[in-house]
Amino acid sequence: MSFSLTLPDRVKVVEVGARDGLQNEPDPVPAPTKVEFIDRLSGTGLACIEATSFVSPTWIPQLADAGEVFRAITRKPGVSYPVLVPNERGMERALEAGADTIAIFNAASDSFNRKNINASIDDAFKRLARVAEIAQAENVAIRGYVSCVLGCPYEGEIDYGVVARVAATMDAMGCYEISLGDTIGVGTPLRACRMLEAVVRDVSLDKLAVHFHDTRGQALANVLASLEFGVRTVDASVAGLGGCPYAEGASGNLATEDLVYMLHGMEIDTGIDLEALIAAGRYITGQMGRAPASRLGRLPEGRRRHRYTT
């Protein structure tokens, strides 16, 4: 019997720890620590590092220093540093800080949107249309996030047709990449493939990224299924930053170190230095006074050496 997984030669990893990760931290992380963290990430070989979010400081006080942090990081040539932008005001702040790539977001669930940003999917797109206009006028690249693609805390199961419609609208708005997010981490590999099947009817596969939360331990298996489906871009958060910081080990985000370990172990090139990535994760969690939520980050040096040489 013969069987082989259908896998790519190369995968682009999008590091979201500095934004999606840190935004959930209740204790303030000083701006210089964030800058050092992002600069360390820049040294790992990552090609895309989400740096911060220009949401209202009243929504997310942790990222109130977005402008200060973005101005202070050393932007490495060839590395993209998207910043999250929720509205026109955030767009102005992002431009003032010198951002050349932004990320916009919308959920595939009206209920989630209403609770989260007090707007329906369509109303949210009306706000974002203005942001996209400004971005195009200023030659700013746009990344799109679709959240709740595999389930919603209020609506339960999500119609994948809605996910496809939201992704297609972002495509039409000029997003260079659209990241499909399982925000509450309920998805499994079969559901991930069914969702992708619905989305690729309307959006080109090479524009799609996947963003899985590991709330139920499914993230890496979902990534594997997505790679087999043909996805080539994966979001992850070093040290598993994000999720619930109060439940040690109960990570909310797929840990970049564990993702890169899988990719390298399957002979997939990422351009990332795994040891440097583990060090960056240990740096930021050390600054926050806890252990990384990544499996690799928690392994003692001695046991980390037990791995394939490739």
Next chain:
Amino acid sequence: MSFSLTLPDRVKVVEVGARDGLQNEPDPVPAPTKVEFIDRLSGTGLACIEATSFVSPTWIPQLADAGEVFRAITRKPGVSYPVLVPNERGMERALEAGADTIAIFNAASDSFNRKNINASIDDAFKRLARVAEIAQAENVAIRGYVSCVLGCPYEGEIDYGVVARVAATMDAMGCYEISLGDTIGVGTPLRACRMLEAVVRDVSLDKLAVHFHDTRGQALANVLASLEFGVRTVDASVAGLGGCPYAEGASGNLATEDLVYMLHGMEIDTGIDLEALIAAGRYITGQMGRAPASRLGRLPEGRRRHRYTT
């Protein structure tokens, strides 16, 4: 574009928490607690529950109560309760306790075997041949474990031909099932498939089980690849019991709850009541004074409800 994972309708889950899980616990767990734990597992719908190990108490004091525990559990009709047996003396104790299914083990690494049981692979098989003879004479079923199938802490990469040879020898000894174990959790899905490809040249696929440790977070992805390969039996440990109890969250074993969540989410029947399984994991970890290492076991009730109804 269309793509679908090749998945089975049903998977047999082998619960190893009471043996492979507890044997690593430094603090003694009282026999009545082990009995209550195993009896709760029997109520979840699990069809195979590894109960204990008849190794020398000087090797593993935690399981010195093997006979007492095995006699005290309520053996549910239709459920199999294998016990680990390392040698003839262990076999005698297992028979005295009334065991009708045993598990034997051998590594795919001479170095690992020498450090672990002070015997080469071939010498270990000589000891086990006598155990198998007795088992056959007493109509005791035999399950086989091959360890280090994806890597060895002393030898590094393992020749999959050696894994195949060890598995084939266990097959010839009359094992009804052979569990292939990534003892140190270094494997990735591609390696798992390559290893399985080598083994199925000598052993029928329907006799194989996979046993992944989650040391690097790869276990569930490895299971998915194994299911796609055609494997239909998966070992797991409720609450992620096993691994290093000193590093909270750094599980050594694939958590049964997270495995079953994935299987059910992919419409694969297991016959297991997931809520009862989560409760059993919370019972034993509660008795040990810590939280489960499974993602599902750590989720608060409210968030656990965010899941597919199927």
